[in-house]
Each structure stands twice: as C-alpha cells, then as structure tokens.
Amino acid sequence: MNRPAPVRLHFATTDPEVGNEALQQVYARARMGRVADPAAFRYRQDVHGDADLSLGRMHFHGTVAGHLLQQQAYSVIAPTAGSLRWEINDRPGTSPTPFLLQPGQHYYGESEGLSVNSANLGADALGQIARTVYGDERLTLGFGAPHPVSAQMADYWQATYRFVHDTLTDPATAGIALLRADVLRRLAVATLEAFPLTGDAPARRETVAARQGAYTAAVEFIHAAVSLPITLEDVARHAGVSTIELVRVFRAHAGITPGxxxxxxxxxxxxxxxxxxxxxxxxxxxxxxxxxxxxxxxxxxxxxxxxxxxxxxxxxxx
CATH class of the missing domain: 1.10.10 (Arc Repressor Mutant, subunit A)
Known part of the structure; x- marks a missing residue:
C-alpha cells in the first residue's frame, strides 16, 4: 500500500489573521475567533505527517478563543502548558489530560498561554486498523466520550505520542516508509485503547489480549524453529489459531504477514x-x-x- 507523501509545516507569527491561515493548514475548518490582546498575540506551530497521521506542537501566547468543525480525522489534543476550557458538541470540559475530537464534532475552546501536542489520525486509516486489530470487518468506528478511560491509559497514550513524534522528526527515520507505517499503527492502537470505544468494550479487550498472546507464541516459535522446514500452518497450530487468524494477528501487531x-x-x-x-x-x-x-x-x-x-x-x- 502506498503511503501519502510526508509534509512539514513550521510557522510562527504575531498576526492573528496569518495565524488563522497557518492553523487552517492543519484543521481546515478552524478559526481563532477572539484574541483578547492582539498586541500580545503569538502563534507557533510545527507539524509533521501526512493524510493518515500528522503530529503537531502548537503554542498560543495570550488569551485566545476559537472554533473547529472536525472533518476527515480523529484528533487527540494534549495540553502541555497553560489553561484550556472547551466544549465539544456543547458538552463542556477542561483538559489537563488528552481529549479526543471525532469527525463531525464541533469544538470551541478558550485558552490562556496554551501549548498543546496534537495528533490527527485519518478516519479511513484508523478505521481500517481498528477492524484489523479487533478482527471485525463490520466494525463502525466511534468513541463514546472525549476523555481517556483512565489516568494510566492517558499516560500510555502520551508515551506513545512521544515515541512516534521522535521517530517522525528524526531525519534518519522520518522518510522510511516501513517506520512511518509502524508508528501510525502504534499511535492508532494507543488511541483505540486509551479512549472509550462504543460497543462491546470487554469483548474487544479480550480479542486484543488473545491476539497478543497468539502473536507472542508465534514469534517465539518462529525464532526457535527458523532453521527447520516449518510452514505457516505449523506456526498457526503452535499459536493455537487458524492460518487466517494468524495473518490478522501479524497485521495487527507487526504490520506484515506471518510469511x-x-x-x-x-x-x-x-x-x-x-x-x-x-x-x-x-x-x-x-x-x-x-x-x-x-x-x-x-x-x-x-x-x-x-x-x-x-x-x-x-x-x-x-
């Protein structure tokens, strides 16, 4: 599968209108609607990624209010400094921890000296990864709430974000297609696990746990028996799954087939x-x-x- 071409958007300005134009390169339907003191306004953004996954670090100096109508991506916003009060589809919240925006949702925020890390996951890419991870080709992706399911899962998402960001911003690794696919999968799985999906969550967790066990058993068997004339059927039998399920397990955890x-x-x-x-x-x-x-x-x-x-x-x- 061909990956979209990577892009980088690095920008800084003291002009709110120019800042809006830069912000709209990341979020097409976004606008900073009110800047309390234009003379004190500063905006800085550094964005890496493509249509499937883009990561941003943004800073709004001063008191700023703005709107966003989310479109073709799932976005996780993680404040790192300053204060933020927000509403998503008129539901209010404050966020010292990451929060999630889904396609079609309306966001309004009021901030003071705000710095954030952001991740935009393309709806098609995240949906396909979710169907592979959970082994359900009929899965319709949706999240029940914008907050992480626990503080531990919020920390897990943040740690994954830092790893993925370091990979995408390192000149030695940013252009390697296999690594870009791997970090997309890592952050997608972290998002699926950290935020509450709609539907039968316990069954999905059981599926993920079972597949993790099958993947570990399969990998251990392959490395132990690599010099022998083993087949994929042998690997699947050892892992306790069908060959079709073995393919799903490896696509979910390694991004490649077991073969x-x-x-x-x-x-x-x-x-x-x-x-x-x-x-x-x-x-x-x-x-x-x-x-x-x-x-x-x-x-x-x-x-x-x-x-x-x-x-x-x-x-x-x-």
Whole structure:
C-alpha cells in the first residue's frame, strides 16, 4: 500500500489573521475567533505527517478563543502548558489530560498561554486498523466520550505520542516508509485503547489480549524453529489459531504477514551465514540461500539488497 507523501509545516507569527491561515493548514475548518490582546498575540506551530497521521506542537501566547468543525480525522489534543476550557458538541470540559475530537464534532475552546501536542489520525486509516486489530470487518468506528478511560491509559497514550513524534522528526527515520507505517499503527492502537470505544468494550479487550498472546507464541516459535522446514500452518497450530487468524494477528501487531516475518528472520540468518562464510573454502551464495529456504538466487539477491543495501555476493566476499 502506498503511503501519502510526508509534509512539514513550521510557522510562527504575531498576526492573528496569518495565524488563522497557518492553523487552517492543519484543521481546515478552524478559526481563532477572539484574541483578547492582539498586541500580545503569538502563534507557533510545527507539524509533521501526512493524510493518515500528522503530529503537531502548537503554542498560543495570550488569551485566545476559537472554533473547529472536525472533518476527515480523529484528533487527540494534549495540553502541555497553560489553561484550556472547551466544549465539544456543547458538552463542556477542561483538559489537563488528552481529549479526543471525532469527525463531525464541533469544538470551541478558550485558552490562556496554551501549548498543546496534537495528533490527527485519518478516519479511513484508523478505521481500517481498528477492524484489523479487533478482527471485525463490520466494525463502525466511534468513541463514546472525549476523555481517556483512565489516568494510566492517558499516560500510555502520551508515551506513545512521544515515541512516534521522535521517530517522525528524526531525519534518519522520518522518510522510511516501513517506520512511518509502524508508528501510525502504534499511535492508532494507543488511541483505540486509551479512549472509550462504543460497543462491546470487554469483548474487544479480550480479542486484543488473545491476539497478543497468539502473536507472542508465534514469534517465539518462529525464532526457535527458523532453521527447520516449518510452514505457516505449523506456526498457526503452535499459536493455537487458524492460518487466517494468524495473518490478522501479524497485521495487527507487526504490520506484515506471518510469511513476510518468517522470510525476514530467515534472511537475517542467511545474512549472518554470509558474513561468517569463507568463499575460499567453497561457501557460495546459492548454497547459503538454499539452506535458509531461498531456492532462487535472483530472488534472494533482490531481497538481500533491499534488506542490507548490498548484494549477497558482496557480503560473502567481505
């Protein structure tokens, strides 16, 4: 699946109208409607992400009131400094902890010296991840309240946000598609767990716990038996699930299929054999590849180059 192109929006201004234009790059239907003292106004934003996941850090200096009609995303707002009084669909609240906005909801807030971390999760992306995690293709995503289910889950969401933010803002990792997909999944799962979903919550928690156990058992079995001619059916049997459920388990927890995970573990083992091999003693790329379940040299070379940046023949010689 192709991921949207990443973007970065870094901006600072002392002009409320210019600040509105910048804010609307993040929230299309947002507006700072009242600024108590325009001369004291400062606005700063730093946003990283794409249509599936964007993270923002925003600061409003001064007393500011504003509106937002949420549209194509689920947004979590986490105040880090200042004070905030808000209403979501006319339901009032104050937020020292993160709170959630859903598509179609109207937000009004009044703040003083407010700094926030924000996460926007695309509705389609979050819905698909929810259906995969809970194994229910008919699931219609919705949350019953804007507050986290507990202080512990609020802390869990905040910790996940910090990890994801550090990954997306690190130049060494921000452009790696696999890592971007992984952090999207991490923050999506944290949001699904931290905020109260509508429907049968106990059944969903049981599903998540069972899948976590199956994933752990499957991974342990793969690493222990990787040198043996095991199949996905063997892995599923060991984990106590069907092969179809095994695929769902790995997509939910690793973002890949169990077959791809098994190939990755075997590729890592083959790479280590290439590093330790001695071509003068007759060791060959073909023999090592075949030993680890890669019978076609061209396919093995392509996969090795994708994983390690060099062809296997280079690793064998060096």
């Amino acid at each position: 791809a995970y098994l190939r990755g573990v075997r590729m890592a083992a083959a790479h280590q054999d290439l590093v330790a091999a001695d071509p003068t003693a007759g060791d060959t790329v073909g023999a090592i590849a075949a030993r680890w379940g890669f019978p076609h040299p061209g396919d093995f070379a392509r996969r090795h180059r994708a994983a390690y940046g060099v062809p296997p023949s280079h690793t064998l010689r060096h």
